[in-house]
Amino acid sequence: MMSIDCPALPSVSPWSAGTIRALTLDLDDTLWPVGPTLVRAERLLHDWLRAQAPATAAAFGVERMLALRQDVARRRPDLAHDLTELRRITLREALAACGEDVALADPAFDVFFAARQQVTWYEDVAEALERLGRRFVLFGLTNGNAELGATGLSAHLAGSVGARECGVAKPDARIFHAACARLGLAPAQVLHVGDDWALDVVGARRAGLHSAWVRRPDAAHRPGPADGRPDDEHAAGHLTVADLRVLAERLGA
Ligand SMILES: [Mg+2]
Numbered sequence: 497m498m499s500i501d502c503p504a505l506p507s508v509s510p511w512s513a514g515t516i517r518a519l520t521l522d523l524d525d526t527l528w529p530v531g532p533t534l535v536r537a538e539r540l541l542h543d544w545l546r547a548q549a550p551a552t553a554a555a556f557g558v559e560r561m562l563a564l565r566q567d568v569a570r571r572r573p574d575l576a577h578d579l580t581e582l583r584r585i586t587l588r589e590a591l592a593a594c595g596e597d598v599a600l601a602d603p604a605f606d607v608f609f610a611a612r613q614q615v616t617w618y619e620d621v622a623e624a625l626e627r628l629g630r631r632f633v634l635f636g637l638t639n640g641n642a643e644l645g646a647t648g649l650s651a652h653l654a655g656s657v658g659a660r661e662c663g664v665a666k667p668d669a670r671i672f673h674a675a676c677a678r679l680g681l682a683p684a685q686v687l688h689v690g691d692d693w694a695l696d697v698v699g700a701r702r703a704g705l706h707s708a709w710v711r712r713p714d715a716a717h718r719p720g721p722a723d724g725r726p727d728d729e730h731a732a733g734h735l736t737v738a739d740l741r742v743l744a745e746r747l748g749a
Contacts, residue, residue, distance in 0.1 A: 522690030667699025
């Protein structure tokens with residue numbers, strides 16, 4: 497396992513499942529693997545550009561488009577929470593650099609965006625959401641731009657808060673508090689569930705929420721604390737689970 501230099505978990509009050517009223521759920525890489533979806537969406541976008549903006553497609557393969565997007569992100573830290581706008585700006589700059597119609601950036605983005613919603617849930621997710629949803633209010637909390645309706649989550653989640661609408665991204669405490677406000681609950685009544693140690697676990701804890709770190713076997717290479725200590729922190733408000741089925745069991749759902 498890779499390790500990252502991460503702070504000790506801020507302490508929150510001990511909890512039992514009975515004190516938890518709602519779960520906020522990270523989406524990408526918690527409910528579905530986002531990598532294959534993004535690879536496919538980038539490819540479909542490139543195919544669309546080849547037909548509609550051939551000079552741009554020829555000059556900007558997937559790799560070079562990614563490099564440009566990273567450059568845009570460096571120049572526009574004010575948009576770090578808004579992946580949609582970063583992608584639109586990137587497309588406009590690529591089209592402009594190739595002398596093609598920058599207005600094509602919007603329909604081009606739409607092609608990417610539609611494909612980006614076509615996710616395949618991890619196999620444990622559907623049943624686990626059923627079980628968890630009978631006991632807790634479930635709510636989405638994402639830095640990405642997945643949409644509940646298009647990804648099949650509308651039936652399970654009461655709503656969601658995204659970094660784009662909130663104006664800040666995880667691990668900023670304000671996005672966690674925005675979710676709690678929408679739920680009408682105090683942070684101590686909410687357990688946040690996510691795959692990213694720094695964004696989901698440390699972020700949630702700093703905001704006063706409880707936390708569950710979903711550490712799927714196929715993603716065990718992802719950064720986490722060097723000592724793996726959070727497995728022992730149930731009593732202090734933290735769970736580490738291999739998937740959502742285990743989470744449902746641990747929460748008695
Ligand atoms: Mg995630």
